[in-house]
Amino acid sequence: MEPEAQGPSAIDIYVDILLLVLLVAAALVVVTLRNMLAAALVLGIYSLVMAALWVVLDAVDVAFTEAAVGAGVTTVFMLLAIAATGRHEKIAHRRPLPAIAASLAVGGLLIYGTLDLPGFGDPEAPAQQHVAPHYLEHGEAETGVPNIVTAVLASYRGFDTLGEVTVIFTAGMGVLLLLGIARRRREGAGASEGGSEGERDRE
Amino acid sequence: MEALTHVNYWAAIALAMIGLYAIIAPSNLVKKLIGLGMFQTAIFLIYITVGKVEGGTAPIIDPAYDVYSNPLPHVLILTAIVVSVSTLAVGLALTVAIKRAYGTVEEDDIDEQDRR
Numbered sequence: 001m002e003p004e005a006q007g008p009s010a011i012d013i014y015v016d017i018l019l020l021v022l023l024v025a026a027a028l029v030v031v032t033l034r035n036m037l038a039a040a041l042v043l044g045i046y047s048l049v050m051a052a053l054w055v056v057l058d059a060v061d062v063a064f065t066e067a068a069v070g071a072g073v074t075t076v077f078m079l080l081a082i083a084a085t086g087r088h089e090k091i092a093h094r095r096p097l098p099a100i101a102a103s104l105a106v107g108g109l110l111i112y113g114t115l116d117l118p119g120f121g122d123p124e125a126p127a128q129q130h131v132a133p134h135y136l137e138h139g140e141a142e143t144g145v146p147n148i149v150t151a152v153l154a155s156y157r158g159f160d161t162l163g164e165v166t167v168i169f170t171a172g173m174g175v176l177l178l179l180g181i182a183r184r185r186r187e188g189a190g191a192s193e194g195g196s197e198g199e200r201d202r203e
Numbered sequence: 204m205e206a207l208t209h210v211n212y213w214a215a216i217a218l219a220m221i222g223l224y225a226i227i228a229p230s231n232l233v234k235k236l237i238g239l240g241m242f243q244t245a246i247f248l249i250y251i252t253v254g255k256v257e258g259g260t261a262p263i264i265d266p267a268y269d270v271y272s273n274p275l276p277h278v279l280i281l282t283a284i285v286v287s288v289s290t291l292a293v294g295l296a297l298t299v300a301i302k303r304a305y306g307t308v309e310e311d312d313i314d315e316q317d318r319r
Contacts, residue, residue, distance in 0.1 A: 013207055020214035027221045027241055036233055043237055050244055058272035059251045060261045062280050069288050074240065077288075081233055081295040085308045089231040093311055099227035107220040111213060119208030121257030123270075128256060132273045139274075140264045148262040148274040153281060164282045171289030175296040 012056055013120075019053040037087045040078035047071035061149040211252040219245035232301065232308045236294045243287045250276040250283075 026046040033039040047070035054063035118125035135148050135156070145151040153161055222245060225238025254276035262274035302308050305316055 031225045057251045057255045058261045059277045084299045085302045090309045096228045099224045103220040103223040110216045114212040146264040149277045152278045174293045178296040178300045
C-alpha cells in the first residue's frame with residue numbers, strides 16, 4: 001500500500017465534507033418546501049450533488065447511474081406525478097412530534113451502531129478482505145473486462161442483474177395496470193392505450 | 204483527521220433521519236415518496252462509504268494504479284438505484300390512481316372521505 005503514489009487524499013476529505021453539507025442542506029430544503037414543483041427540482045439538485053459525491057468516493061459507475069436515473073428519470077417521474085396531483089402541499093394538521101421522535105430514535109440507534117464500524121477508507125476493514133480482492137486481482141483475466149464493476153454486474157452476478165430486470169419489468173407492468181385500471185373505471189368502459197409516462201403526461 | 208473517520212456515516216444518518224421525518228410527518232403522499240427516496244439514498248451512502256479505500260481509485264484495472272476501492276458495494280448500489288426508481292414509479296402511479304379516486308393526495312383528506 002502506498003497511498004501517496006495515487007494522489008493526496010486530504011483534499012478528498014474536504015471535498016467530501018463540503019458535498020455532505022450540501023446534501024444535508026438540500027434534503028432540509030426539500031422537506032420544508034411547500035411547493036411540490038420546487039421540491040422536485042431541489043431533489044434533482046440533491047441527486048446531482050450525490051452523483052458528485054460518488055465520484056469522490058471512487059464509485060464512478062454509481063455516479064453516472066445516479067446522474068442519469070436519480071437526477072434525470074426520477075425528476076421526470078416526479079414532475080409528471082406532480083402535474084397530475086397538484087403542486088401545492090397542504091399544511092398538515094397532525095403534530096410533528098411523533099415523526100421527530102421516531103427519526104431521532106432511529107438516528108440515535110444508528111449512530112450508536114456506527115461507533116463500531118471501521119474508519120473511513122480503512123484498507124484493513126473486513127469489507128476489503130474477502131471476495132473483493134479476488135475480483136480485483138483475477139477479474140480482468142477471468143472475464144476480459146477491465147472495469148470490475150461491469151465484470152461483477154454482468155458476469156459473476158449475472159443472475160442478480162436478471163433479477164433486477166425482473167423487478168423493473170414487474171414495476172412497469174404495475175404502473176401500466178394501476179393507471180390503466182383507474183382510467184377504465186373512471187371513464188366507464190374502455191380502451192387504455194399508450195405507455196405509463198404517456199398516460200401520466202396527458203393528465 | 205481522526206475525528207473525521209465517521210463523518211460520512213453520520214451524514215448518511217442525518218439524511219436517513221430527514222427522510223424518515225418526511226415519510227411520517229407530511230400529509231402529502233408525493234412528499235412521503237420523496238422522503239422514502241431520500242432514506243434510500245442515505246443507505247446507498249453508507250454502502251459506498253464502506254467500499255472506499257484510502258488512496259484508492261475507481262475499480263477499473265490499469266497498470267498505472269495498484270490500489271482500488273471495493274467494487275462490490277458499487278455493484279449492489281447500482282442495482283439498488285434502479286430498483287428504487289422502479290418502486291418510486293409504482294408509488295407515484297398509486298398516488299395518481301388515488302388522486303383519480305379521491306380527488307386529493309393529502310392523507311388527512313383521504314382519511315376524512317373514508318370515514319364518511
